[in-house]
Amino acid sequence: MSVSPEDFRFVCAFMRDAAAIVLDAGKEYLVETRLGPVASRAGLSGIAELIREVRRDRHGSLARSVVDAMTTNETSFFRDVAPYQHLRQNVLPALINARGAERRLKIWCAAASSGQEPYSLAMLLSEHFPQLETWDLQILATDISQTMLARCRSGVYSQLEVNRGLPAALLIKYFRKNGLDWQVDERLRNRIEWREFNLVGRGWGVLPKFDLVLLRNVMIYFDLETKRGILANVRRVLRPDGYLFLGTAETTANLDDAFQPDSMHSSCFRQRAA
């Protein structure tokens, strides 16, 4: 299924308006591979007809499906390894020490995608910080895509997905075989609160203050002003001594001077003292 130049321009504008996502020229293939299945599932003849329908109703269920499909990311368990090592060795011990009196820790995975990140974090906490079992621990995982959130809640992953980045020892401890797939066990699933959230929407006011925010591999989709706006909002929901993690190739430099990189890990950021 190919996309015409005019339809591609429409999808670019639509995604910018609906989710502040910037699609560059040359990303036609992404539109074709992501929206082809949406058109098929909806019983439409192809992408052209799908886009005709979205033009007609920009807030209908098909428009919603297009946003879902275009915002779905490929990811893996313990993606990039090093951020999780930094969390385990430095960030979480420091936070647990700092919050010892209140015994409360709030963590936000702000772009949960297909759920591997929050589940990786939940496994890491369970394995290495069992003392948190008795704490008031909140792991909030949000995503703009309802489809992805439903997947996350089910905790079902294909063999190919559990093959990526997940230590075998954790696979046998936290997953059960379910036909050809693998499912996260119920105890771990219940440790995570899943919620729909649009990073460029107006919902920031209802968020609590977090000790740790993971906003990994999502800023890449936004334009400069949107990135600045999101980081300004993150500052409002991150406690002054909290930690922000971005993707390995992402930075706050030239976006928000209130953040500075953690000297021990380049994708971890702290707020400068006021």
Next chain:
Amino acid sequence: MLALVVDDSAVIRTVLTRILSGLGYEVLAAAHGRDALNKLEAGARPDLVLVDWNMPEMNGYEFIRALRGDPRWRALPLMMVTTETEIDQVARALAAGANEYLMKPFTPEMVQDKLALLGLTSTQG
């Protein structure tokens, strides 16, 4: 860095050799567990072993047990690469001394991710 690839399938040996070569490894291949033990006894000193489960002569599970029973090879990083996907099989392999477990089919990225878990290569970037 030298990787010992133990698999009775010439296709899998070729695929793994190509992937590991791309990651900077030299590769020594063996067709079954006995063949691999012979190569070790003959002086091969791998930094990593990738071993299939189902093979003639000596299967991967028996190979791991033999390897881990010898103090010279107790700490050698080892990953099972197999079509066996039942949770009990994974648990058995780990209990016998495998450090990691990769289910076929796999992609180069999966191999790289698993090696990163073993501390043998970085997935940064």
